[in-house]
Amino acid sequence: MSEVTMPRLSDTMEEGELAKWVKQVGDVVEKGDVIAEIETDKTTMDLEAFESGVLQKHLVEEGTMVPIGQPVAVIGDGAPSETESEPEPDAKPDAAPDDEPGAEPDVEPDVESGAESEPEPETEPETEPEPEPEPEPEPESETAEASSSTADKLRMSPLARKLAHDNDLDLDSLTGTGPSGRIVRADVDDAISAMKNSGTTAAKPEKSASASASNDDAEVIPLNKIRKVTAKRLTASQEVPHFFLTNVVEVDRLMALRAEVNDELAEQGIKVSLNDFIVKAVAIALRQHPEANSSFNGDSLLRHRRVNVGIAVATDAGLLVPVVADADRKTLSEIGAEVVALAGKARDGKLKLEEMSGGTFSVSNLGMFGIDEFTAMLNPPEAGILAVGAASPELQLRDGELAEVQKMKITLTVDHRALDGATAAAFLRDLKGILEQPLRILV
Amino acid sequence: MTANEPKSRIITYRQALNETLRAELERDENVFLIGEEIGVFQGSYKITAGLLEDFGPKRVLDTPISEEGFVGAAIGSAMLGLRPVVEIMTLNFSLIAIDQIVNHAAKMHAMFGGQVKVPLVIRFPGGGGQQLAATHSQNLEVWYAHIPGLKVLAPSTPAEAKSMLKAAIRDDDPVIFLENLALYNVKGEVPDGEQVAEIGKAAVVKTGTDLTVVSYSRGMVTALQVAEEFEQEGVSIEVVDLRSLRPLDRDTICASVRKTSRAVIFEDDMLSYGIGAEISATIGEGAFDYLDAPVRRVAASEVPLPYSKPLETAAMPHAADLSRVIRETLDATRFKK
Numbered sequence: 001m002s003e004v005t006m007p008r009l010s011d012t013m014e015e016g017e018l019a020k021w022v023k024q025v026g027d028v029v030e031k032g033d034v035i036a037e038i039e040t041d042k043t044t045m046d047l048e049a050f051e052s053g054v055l056q057k058h059l060v061e062e063g064t065m066v067p068i069g070q071p072v073a074v075i076g077d078g079a080p081s082e083t084e085s086e087p088e089p090d091a092k093p094d095a096a097p098d099d100e101p102g103a104e105p106d107v108e109p110d111v112e113s114g115a116e117s118e119p120e121p122e123t124e125p126e127t128e129p130e131p132e133p134e135p136e137p138e139p140e141s142e143t144a145e146a147s148s149s150t151a152d153k154l155r156m157s158p159l160a161r162k163l164a165h166d167n168d169l170d171l172d173s174l175t176g177t178g179p180s181g182r183i184v185r186a187d188v189d190d191a192i193s194a195m196k197n198s199g200t201t202a203a204k205p206e207k208s209a210s211a212s213a214s215n216d217d218a219e220v221i222p223l224n225k226i227r228k229v230t231a232k233r234l235t236a237s238q239e240v241p242h243f244f245l246t247n248v249v250e251v252d253r254l255m256a257l258r259a260e261v262n263d264e265l266a267e268q269g270i271k272v273s274l275n276d277f278i279v280k281a282v283a284i285a286l287r288q289h290p291e292a293n294s295s296f297n298g299d300s301l302l303r304h305r306r307v308n309v310g311i312a313v314a315t316d317a318g319l320l321v322p323v324v325a326d327a328d329r330k331t332l333s334e335i336g337a338e339v340v341a342l343a344g345k346a347r348d349g350k351l352k353l354e355e356m357s358g359g360t361f362s363v364s365n366l367g368m369f370g371i372d373e374f375t376a377m378l379n380p381p382e383a384g385i386l387a388v389g390a391a392s393p394e395l396q397l398r399d400g401e402l403a404e405v406q407k408m409k410i411t412l413t414v415d416h417r418a419l420d421g422a423t424a425a426a427f428l429r430d431l432k433g434i435l436e437q438p439l440r441i442l443v
Numbered sequence: 444m445t446a447n448e449p450k451s452r453i454i455t456y457r458q459a460l461n462e463t464l465r466a467e468l469e470r471d472e473n474v475f476l477i478g479e480e481i482g483v484f485q486g487s488y489k490i491t492a493g494l495l496e497d498f499g500p501k502r503v504l505d506t507p508i509s510e511e512g513f514v515g516a517a518i519g520s521a522m523l524g525l526r527p528v529v530e531i532m533t534l535n536f537s538l539i540a541i542d543q544i545v546n547h548a549a550k551m552h553a554m555f556g557g558q559v560k561v562p563l564v565i566r567f568p569g570g571g572g573q574q575l576a577a578t579h580s581q582n583l584e585v586w587y588a589h590i591p592g593l594k595v596l597a598p599s600t601p602a603e604a605k606s607m608l609k610a611a612i613r614d615d616d617p618v619i620f621l622e623n624l625a626l627y628n629v630k631g632e633v634p635d636g637e638q639v640a641e642i643g644k645a646a647v648v649k650t651g652t653d654l655t656v657v658s659y660s661r662g663m664v665t666a667l668q669v670a671e672e673f674e675q676e677g678v679s680i681e682v683v684d685l686r687s688l689r690p691l692d693r694d695t696i697c698a699s700v701r702k703t704s705r706a707v708i709f710e711d712d713m714l715s716y717g718i719g720a721e722i723s724a725t726i727g728e729g730a731f732d733y734l735d736a737p738v739r740r741v742a743a744s745e746v747p748l749p750y751s752k753p754l755e756t757a758a759m760p761h762a763a764d765l766s767r768v769i770r771e772t773l774d775a776t777r778f779k780k
Contacts, residue, residue, distance in 0.1 A: 157734060159735040186778075
């Protein structure tokens, strides 16, 4: 008999919603079979069985948010277990860690704190029916009235909960570092000091007050998971000390080259966008400036060996950043095809987590909306993001002649902890050089 | 140093009890001692040494092996105005008298509408670790602590043995006075003069800021030792001595945990349904919002205590067990010094 637990499916995932049971109780399950669909903070994933057997129990109902590591189902050999034959008065999501049929007569109830204590093997009169200690009572839910419904599903010490409440912290903004991800006082203290240091706020937005005051005047739209993650990550992004560098790039030759490529290679089905050129140019420049392809890592810098460029994609559900891995080693047409595929998947909500993970630098392009220039927010832990505006014609004196030149403004946002102004400027200068001599992108 | 400054001596727990019994016999002629082997033999653990000689057989009564009988006799005499101090050889033998204790001593005052009082003290040592085997090594004080109408005191030091025995003898209700075999030879400073403890008060024996250890009786010796070890490491442990198991001083326990946010209970009895369970529930009710980690209990293994020394040692809770659980509790809250 084994338990199936909620897996960690992404770096930022803390809990997942058991969206749908694919296998029902009593179904025979082969190793690798999909037994449920899990909706994570970013996408829907399949939960596969790691063992063959018979699905003996669903421990949670569809639609339940389950923290990572918590059992959701039991796969057994099909033999009826003692615990199953008993009517269960209340199905607790975290019950049943030790439902071995008759294997162990008892579990020393010494394990009151569940995960972190080792049950001592005890010899015990077999006849003594020991009550199964409830591993860890979930923290009370009634004080969570102030927050969203996720609040009462968080593992959180009572003290941490009270402190978060007293300081008006958004529980979703907290990361638990205690046993099984329990949020403890230290985590709340960290959040409070981070808040004070940065001057920004992880506190609940005043929405609650204003929203309740003017419910008639505004439609309340609950945040979907993407928007929640976006809010959380961008709030974290705001805490990064950063600066901006802007450059104006002449893109006549780039646009001409792109037109040429698309004309010449149309028959082969190749079509590349201006953005594909930019992605490739960024990748080349990053290869030349490895210091820009890095992350601030607390007490160290991570200099990434791979160049993985994230591309901001707007979808109906929210902002997603699929990643073109090893963009420096891919050809323009490979990048073009991959971006089309990724963006399509993003819009359909079908991106896999690995397709959104591992970015080392991002590109955000609002040129198609006619935006001249803008600044983009960092996508932590990446140290840089390039904001690309629209190319537009400008008059310029060239060799004494008035000429129409296509110009595009690009703005680099930099994590100042990872690199300094001069380093970032050199990167941007070389990127401009590549874009202005676009044959360098092709060779 | 002034002439008024109270003097004190370092004496054993045993001596403190002996001297206090003597002082109370002298103070109040209604006080008398009754029990097995307490007179001629001077007590199985020599608590009553010399008292028969000095106070005579009317004040120090040797009885046959008949716990139910002499406890009953003591209850009757208490109802009529005497102040008997019963010695039962160990807690284990009190089970023979449990009907007298629970159904008579504890109930009389209430069932007779307050017309009678039962100013009775029943002293006995509990505890294991002496290779006396399962039937003679128990910690069943929780049985008595469960009963309204009784008071249950458990002094952990010679000074408390003195002040709490005085309080017990002078109290008008039946008091179970829990001693411990392992404490009799423990020495401590005992002030001279008249100190009478207030029944129902726990004591913060060592103040601290990081974690509360709650214990009583013999467990206090271990608790303080472990707390000192942590102090060396820079962890500040507060140690609460329950002293009175009934009435229980819930305020002192909760006040401490509200300060430290972490609690570990160390007890010699079984974990299931034990004193620690009561303390844990008390903390859950009185300090819930202040807890940063689950309340943990360190208690005896749930076995009849073995005679074999290695097995007996293994079954009893020790300093290392307490240290481990303290450390786990600190780690669970990412404690940093």
